[in-house]
Amino acid sequence: MKYDIIIIGSGPGGYVTGIRASQLGFKVAIVEKESLGGICLNWGCIPTKALLKSAQVYDYLKHVDEYGLKAEAIDKDFDAVIKRSRGIADGMSKGVAFLMKKNKIDILDGFGKIKVGKKVEVTTEAGKVTEYTADNIIIATGSRSRELPNIPQDGVKVIEYRKAMTLPSQPKSLIVVGSGAIGAEFAHFYNTMGTAVTIVEFQPNLVPIEDIDISKQFERSFKKAGITVMTNASVESVDTSGEGVVATVKTKKGEIKLEADILLSAVGIKSNIENIGLEDVGIIVDRDKILVNDYYQTNIPGYYAIGDVTPGQALAHVASAEGITCVEKLAGLHTEPIDYGNVPGCTYATPEIASVGMTEAKAREAGYELKVGKFPFSASGKATAAGTKDGFVKVIFDAKYGEWLGCHMIGAGVTDMIAEAVLGRKLETTGHEVLKTIHPHPTMSEAVMEAVADAYGEVIHL
Numbered sequence: 001m002k003y004d005i006i007i008i009g010s011g012p013g014g015y016v017t018g019i020r021a022s023q024l025g026f027k028v029a030i031v032e033k034e035s036l037g038g039i040c041l042n043w044g045c046i047p048t049k050a051l052l053k054s055a056q057v058y059d060y061l062k063h064v065d066e067y068g069l070k071a072e073a074i075d076k077d078f079d080a081v082i083k084r085s086r087g088i089a090d091g092m093s094k095g096v097a098f099l100m101k102k103n104k105i106d107i108l109d110g111f112g113k114i115k116v117g118k119k120v121e122v123t124t125e126a127g128k129v130t131e132y133t134a135d136n137i138i139i140a141t142g143s144r145s146r147e148l149p150n151i152p153q154d155g156v157k158v159i160e161y162r163k164a165m166t167l168p169s170q171p172k173s174l175i176v177v178g179s180g181a182i183g184a185e186f187a188h189f190y191n192t193m194g195t196a197v198t199i200v201e202f203q204p205n206l207v208p209i210e211d212i213d214i215s216k217q218f219e220r221s222f223k224k225a226g227i228t229v230m231t232n233a234s235v236e237s238v239d240t241s242g243e244g245v246v247a248t249v250k251t252k253k254g255e256i257k258l259e260a261d262i263l264l265s266a267v268g269i270k271s272n273i274e275n276i277g278l279e280d281v282g283i284i285v286d287r288d289k290i291l292v293n294d295y296y297q298t299n300i301p302g303y304y305a306i307g308d309v310t311p312g313q314a315l316a317h318v319a320s321a322e323g324i325t326c327v328e329k330l331a332g333l334h335t336e337p338i339d340y341g342n343v344p345g346c347t348y349a350t351p352e353i354a355s356v357g358m359t360e361a362k363a364r365e366a367g368y369e370l371k372v373g374k375f376p377f378s379a380s381g382k383a384t385a386a387g388t389k390d391g392f393v394k395v396i397f398d399a400k401y402g403e404w405l406g407c408h409m410i411g412a413g414v415t416d417m418i419a420e421a422v423l424g425r426k427l428e429t430t431g432h433e434v435l436k437t438i439h440p441h442p443t444m445s446e447a448v449m450e451a452v453a454d455a456y457g458e459v460i461h462l
């Protein structure tokens, strides 16, 4: 009943931390109330990518003639698409169970609550309560969909992401509220599958945290794909008394009513910090997040927090990196604090978006003199051959010292290309060094080299 480390939550924060801690020689237990793998494997990153893959294959089939091929009687089976996604999530969760065993990590099934004296109380579904102690406790309880008071979720007509990936039948029409990564990915999935989709965004642009050029291109692509885009618009209320849902939307031109079968609320997340004992232990929470130092210690020694419950970007790779940093520090290793300015963010719709570092507007605001380069995929041999010419790579450098301030990409497969910029920035690479790095031909990645060349007036293929 005594461990070196007890982790509450087995998402990409908790389970990755557990494995690294075990590698470092700690005796570890993880408390989990649902399925191993957390939101990411069961309800987030992985099942959504499975859905998006089905949509992509379906889209290819619909445009098969563009590739000199023929396919007849193309059809879809929505139920089978959902089942495939669930099967993939289940398989990934089983994979985590295997990794736990391999790393000799105990799984404590049930709801975990921290107590004073570095104790964790675990209550099983059947109501059995057991108390465990540990030298260190790591809270990795993650998050859930945020519910706005004016858009109450009933789980049938007004839904959140879990329901959106397990609907019993395909809706004919869908309103998506919020155009961050989650909203954008579901909008793309359902639109490609044949649902009439309207996306409503409060900010002036879709994917509003991205560089403005990316947002504009994304909006063009969404409109071209047939999605109705409403920006500068906010859903004021929803009425579910009729057959479907009626949303009252405030726009610059006044109020309008939108009707659909279903409304998906994708307006952000809420940390799972209720009833886990934070108040009893005296752990400080600010604006829905547990406050931690550079090594994830809360204000109370021996208690740590990582992942979506802390203030960094709510992303799987951030949760994992935070946990690894936390336990490496606990093991006495020399470990650097995470650079949150160098975290890549990705949206897996079509076109994909991937970015890292400052947007052009942020870099100008920060007072830098800039060298900005852009290379469109329409000028790329690989993109032309693949029939994926939409999009571009945009790079931003500090004109004075050559620092790579930001990299923003939109197009097919860019989520697999952004790591070059993340690594380059980590190694303090200059534009000149990127230019002198030979990129393979023909690849989409050549666009990075060409965008950098454009920034320095040396672009070849434009």
Ligand SMILES: Cc1cc2nc3c(=O)[nH]c(=O)nc-3n(C[C@H](O)[C@H](O)[C@H](O)COP(=O)(O)OP(=O)(O)OC[C@H]3O[C@@H](n4cnc5c(N)ncnc54)[C@H](O)[C@@H]3O)c2cc1C
Residues within 6 Å of the ligand: 008, 009, 010, 011, 012, 013, 014, 031, 032, 033, 034, 035, 036, 037, 038, 039, 040, 041, 043, 044, 045, 046, 048, 110, 111, 112, 113, 140, 141, 142, 143, 161, 182, 272, 276, 306, 307, 308, 309, 314, 315, 316, 317, 318, 319, 348
């Ligand atoms: C639809 C969707 C798509 C996403 N796509 C991506 C993506 O492509 N890339 C990306 O990087 N991020 C993505 N995310 C975000 C990513 O899923 C989260 O950032 C990540 O899962 C956070 O990891 P975590 O370990 O902090 O928490 P979680 O993954 O939320 O895991 C927390 C775990 O703790 C458990 N738990 C909670 N409270 C208790 C308790 N008291 N006792 C016991 N167990 C408890 C929960 O059951 C859960 O299993 C997506 C999210 C969603 C919703």
